[in-house]
Amino acid sequence: MVRPGTAVATPPQQLPPQQATSSGPRPSVHRPLPNSKFVCGVKGNHRELRELSVIENDNATTTLSSGFRQARVVGGNDALPGEYCWQVALINSLNQYLCGGALIGTQWVLTAAHCVTNIVRSGDAIYVRVGDHDLTSRYGSPGAQTLRVATTYIHHNHNSQTLDNDIALLKLQGQAELKPGVCIICLPSRGSVPETGRRCTVTGYGYMGETGPIPLRVREADVPIVSEGECVRQINAVTEKIFIMPASSFCAGGEAGNDACQGDGGGPLVCEDEGYYELSGLVSWGFGCGRAQVPGVYVKVSSFISWINQIISVNNV
Known part of the structure; x- marks a missing residue:
């Protein structure tokens, strides 16, 4: 954040x-998108991406399995193109x-x-x-x-x-x-909330740390959903004002070195549901980036x- x-x-x-x-x-x-071969919430085809790379370079298989994703300073990885x-x-x-x-x-x-x-x-x-x-x-x-x-x-x-x-x-x-x-x-069901502890994925082009740099490439980080009570307690521990959780928000993250950051605002936090991904949250605000026990605050899309x-x-x- x-x-x-x-x-x-x-x-x-x-x-x-x-x-x-x-x-x-x-x-x-x-x-399901009517009269279309496309459906919502399906990530880019990793298999086709890997096969293309193997065709172009017979030695690419090892690289793809062990080194294609590069480490991110605030946790997470580079996303695959189109993922x-x-x-x-x-x-x-x-x-x-x-x-x-x-x-x-x-x-x-x-x-x-x-x-x-x-x-x-x-x-x-x-x-x-x-x-x-x-x-x-x-x-x-x-x-x-x-x-x-x-x-x-x-x-x-x-x-x-x-x-x-x-x-x-x-x-x-x-x-x-x-x-x-x-x-x-995909959009979530009205009023639904991801269960506490569930790991979801936040993506964005933003900073790799609190002071940068900003890669302007899509990166991903898996973050846990945090309960309202625990989020309020943890945020109140780092702010001078009393934080009250809005009904339109929820929290995720709070793990050291694993978070959304500056420039990721408005970006999606998605949770997988039976093979499809749903837009559970939008990056809203927070304190720093990737700080332990300081979760980020997200828009609760199901409320809207x-x-x-x-x-x-x-x-x-």
């Missing part, structure tokens, strides 16, 4: 210029990286409200880059697309001080084309299913 008591955003990071695109099938936020294919990057009009997000429909992205509030107030444009594993590449990942945000829906009860209801829904001008490296994440469905049903044109 970021500096004590603040949201997990980061100063804009300049990216190489890339071409905007806009195409794709009709959007859906359901697990977390629902991960998106929010970009401003100066082509600078702002925050993460999750693709929930070919025209819809979820992110944290704190990531977009100021830029919406300023009137600046927001762009979403999908399918891009490495933002430092001038040409982008194969199949990467950049689409402008048409409308930003910040939750009406968002509190910028407490970061309660820290969620925003973005409607894209065009539709993302679903393909290898670009996919949709009705809000999400209402906006999409009225504006899904």
Whole structure:
């Protein structure tokens, strides 16, 4: 996470210029996508990625099994290209990286409200880059697309001080084309909460430690879900203010050297359910990065299913 008591955003990071695109099938936020061979919540095909590498280099098998994933300073690993294919990057009009997000429909992205509030107030444009594993590449990942945000829906009860209801829904001008490296994440059931102790995965382009560097590549870390009582106790131990857990939030992490960090804000925390991944949380805020017994705070996506469905049903044109 970021500096004590603040949201997990980061100063804009300049990216190489890339071409905007806009195409794709009709959007859906359901697990089966009607009239489509795509389903939500299925990670990129690791087997095909490995077979491709073996074909290109007969000696690649050992490298892939033992060295392809590189260690991360705040725990976790480099993700495989296209593995977390629902991960998106929010970009401003100066082509600078702002925050993460999750693709929930070919025209819809979820992110944290704190990531977009100021830029919406300023009137600046927001762009979403999908399918891009490495933002430092001038040409982008194969199949990467950049689409402008048409409308930003910040939750009406968002509190910028407490970061309660820290969620925003973005409607894209065009539709993302679903393909290898670009996919949709499943939404959880309304009101559901991952059980305490369950390990879920947080991904993002953010800092590798409290002071950097920022790789701008998709990285992953597995973190445990922390109970509300334990989270409140641990956060109150490191803050001068009394922390009360908002109903719209939950906690995960608290393991030394294993956490989301600055620049990961708005990014997805996903939990596996019978082979599919669900968007349980969005990175919201925390104290430092990867500190023992200091969990991070995440948006509880299941608390907003009705809000999400209402906006999409009225504006899904």
